Structure formats: structure tokens, C-alpha cells
Amino acid sequence: xxxxxxxxxxxxxxxxxVIGVLLAKCLxxxxxxxxxxxxxxxxRLLQDILETDGVEAFLRIEERVLCGLxxxxxxxxxxxxxxxxxxxxxxxxSLGKTVYLELPCAELEKRVKNITTRGxxxxxxxxxxxxxxxxxxxxxRYADVTVNCSGRTVEETLGDVLxxxxxxxxxxxxxxxxxx
Numbered sequence: 001x002x003x004x005x006x007x008x009x010x011x012x013x014x015x016x017x018v019i020g021v022l023l024a025k026c027l028x029x030x031x032x033x034x035x036x037x038x039x040x041x042x043x044r045l046l047q048d049i050l051e052t053d054g055v056e057a058f059l060r061i062e063e064r065v066l067c068g069l070x071x072x073x074x075x076x077x078x079x080x081x082x083x084x085x086x087x088x089x090x091x092x093x094s095l096g097k098t099v100y101l102e103l104p105c106a107e108l109e110k111r112v113k114n115i116t117t118r119g120x121x122x123x124x125x126x127x128x129x130x131x132x133x134x135x136x137x138x139x140x141r142y143a144d145v146t147v148n149c150s151g152r153t154v155e156e157t158l159g160d161v162l163x164x165x166x167x168x169x170x171x172x173x174x175x176x177x178x179x180x
Contacts, residue, residue, distance in 0.1 A: 004029060005074055005096030006165065009139055011132060012080040012120050013111035014101040015149060015157060020077035022158050026167075030074045034082065037065050046079075055121055063088045069095075081121035083138035093142060099161055100143035104150055105132035 006023060008016040017033055024031035035046055038061055042049055049058050062079060066088035069076060076092070083089055092098060103111075109128055112120075122131055140146065145164040149157045162168070 005072060005076065005092075007076045007078060007092045007096060007098045008101060009078050009083060009098060009142060010080065010101035011103060011105075011108050011135060011139075013108045014080075014103045015154065016077040016101055018154055019101060019157055019161060020075045022154070023161060024075040026158070026162060027075065032069065032074045032076045034062070034065055034069070034076060035079045037069075038062055038079070041065055050121065055123070058121060059084055067091050079121075080135065083135060083142055084121070089142045093144070097165060098142055098144045099164065100139045100146045101157070101161075102136075102139070102146050102148050102150075105129050107150060108132065 004027065006027070006029070008020050008023075010016055020033070021031050023029075038049070039045055041064075042061060044052075046058075049061065053061075059081060062081060063085040066078065066082055066085065069092070072095075078092070082092075089098075105128065112128060120131075122128075126134075147157065147160045147164050149160075152160065
């Protein structure tokens with residue numbers, strides 16, 4: 001498993017980080033959260049970067065971080081805006097499988113309450129619904145596999161992702177427990 005890469009894409013609130021951590025445990029891989037890497041590289045929170053430098057600068061920083069990711073042994077959780085960079089997405093797809101965690105906008109709206117303070121790339125005045133409409137075709141374009149997460153628990157979604165990646169849908173006898 002050490003050379004394998006799985007890239008998770010999807011809207012903010014779809015569960016990329018939660019599923020990514022558990023998937024990495026299941027597959028014996030490292031977990032990489034690109035939002036955290038961006039914050040480390042810049043020494044600031046995502047929201048601070050967006051407010052101070054603007055969306056275009058943030059997207060350039062994100063592309064640089066994505067294109068500098070290690071080429072093996074990881075489950076990578078990308079920020080929802082990663083799909084705005086064709087260069088970054090081509091690079092990530094060259095490394096391994098790209099999994100789109102798809103969730104209807106109505107469910108995302110129930111999960112994401114802090115849209116203007118969470119560090120989400122969104123234009124002033126744009127709604128989460130508008131962002132969904134804008135991004136969904138991009139996620140579909142770059143996905144090798146799409147997993148519908150609607151109405152699914154974390155455990156069910158994890159099993160669906162494993163199955164979509166060609167596993168039997170279970171980690172092993174030592175499957176990690178999901179706790180909140």
C-alpha cells in the first residue's frame with residue numbers, strides 16, 4: 001500500500017477530512033489535509049488568507065501546495081476549491097484515484113453553517129447553493145469514482161469508498177471505531 005494515493009474531492013461539509021482519516025487508517029496510508037498544509041505554508045488561517053489576499057491569491061497558493069504534494073502513500077483530503085485548478089487536478093489524478101464525495105446541496109446546507117467564516121472560497125453574495133451549482137460539474141469532471149454520501153453514516157460512506165476503490169468495503173478485523 002505504500003505507493004498508493006487516494007485523493008478526496010467534494011464540497012465543504014461533504015466529509016472529506018473525516019472519511020480521509022478513517023480511509024488512511026484502513027489502507028495503512030498517511031493522511032494529508034491540504035487545508036492544513038496551506039495554513040502551515042502561509043502561517044495563517046484560510047479565512048485570513050481569503051480576507052487579506054483575496055480569492056485569486058488563495059487559489060494560487062492552493063495550486064502551489066497541491067502541486068507540491070508527495071507522490072506516494074497518502075490519502076489526500078483537498079479543499080473544496082481544489083477543482084478550480086486544472087493544473088493541480090491533473091497532477092493529483094496522475095498520482096492515483098480521485099474520489100468525489102457527493103452530497104446534495106440541501107444536506108450540505110444543514111452541515112455547513114459558517115460559510116462566511118470557515119475559509120471557503122466563495123464570491124461575495126454567493127450562496128452555498130450557487131457554489132454547489134458552480135462546482136458540481138468540476139467534481140464530476142475530475143472524479144475517477146463518485147460516492148454518493150446522501151443519507152449515509154460515516155461508516156457506510158467509508159464502506160462505499162472502500163468498495164469503489166476495489167476493496168470488500170471493510171477495513172479489517174481491526175477496523176477503527178468511529179467516535180465523535
